[in-house]
Amino acid sequence: MHFHITSGDTEQVTEKLDKGLLDFAVLCDAPDPRKYDSILFPETDIWGLILPEDDELAKKETIRVDDLVSLPLFTSEQGWEGDIKSWAGDRFSALRLEGSSRLAYNASLFVREGLGYQLTFRHLVDTSAESGLVFRPLSPTLEVRLYLIWNRYQAFTPIAGRFLSQVRASFAAQRGEG
DSSP states (O other): OOOOOOOOOHHHHHHHHHTTSOSOEEESSOOOTTTEEEEEOSSOEEEEEEEETTSGGGGSSSBOHHHHTTOEEEEOHHHIIIIIHHHHGGGGGGOEEEEEOSSHHHHHHHHHTTSOEEEEETTSSOOSTTTSEEEEEBSSOOEEOOEEEEETTOOOOHHHHHHHHHHHHHHHHHTTOO
C-alpha cells in the first residue's frame, strides 16, 4: 500500500476526488450526501491560536474574541469565512486577517518570524516545548467534526476497500462498538 497525501481546502480536495485523482479525502465540513459517502471521525478537533511562547497572550489558558481584536491574524480563507466568522459573531468585523494560507505549516512560519498570530486546529502545528510556539484554545470552544469521504458510487480497488474496512473497524472500536 502506498499513501500519497495531498493537502488543501475543501474545494481543492473534493475537486481531486471528483476527478478520480484521490480515493478518499478528509474534510472539516459536512460533505454533500448527494455526492459523497462518509464516515464521521470518532474524535473532534478544536480551533485555537498559535503564538510565541513568550508572548503576553501565552499566559492565558484560553483566547476570547476580544483578545484577537487588532492582532495580525493568519488562517485559511475557508476557516476565516466559515468557523471563525461564526464564532466571532458581531465582533468579526473587528478582527484583522493579515494573510491566508491553505497549509497550517506555512502560516506558522509567519508566527515564528513574529509577523502575527495563527488561528488553526489543535494538532496541525508543532507546539512542542522545543518549538517556541504554544496553542491556546478559543473560548467559547470552537469544535470541528472531521469526515472521511469518498465518491458515492465509487468502485474501490481491493486495497482501497481494505483500507476503508480497516478505518471502519478502527473507528467502531474507538466508539466502543466492537
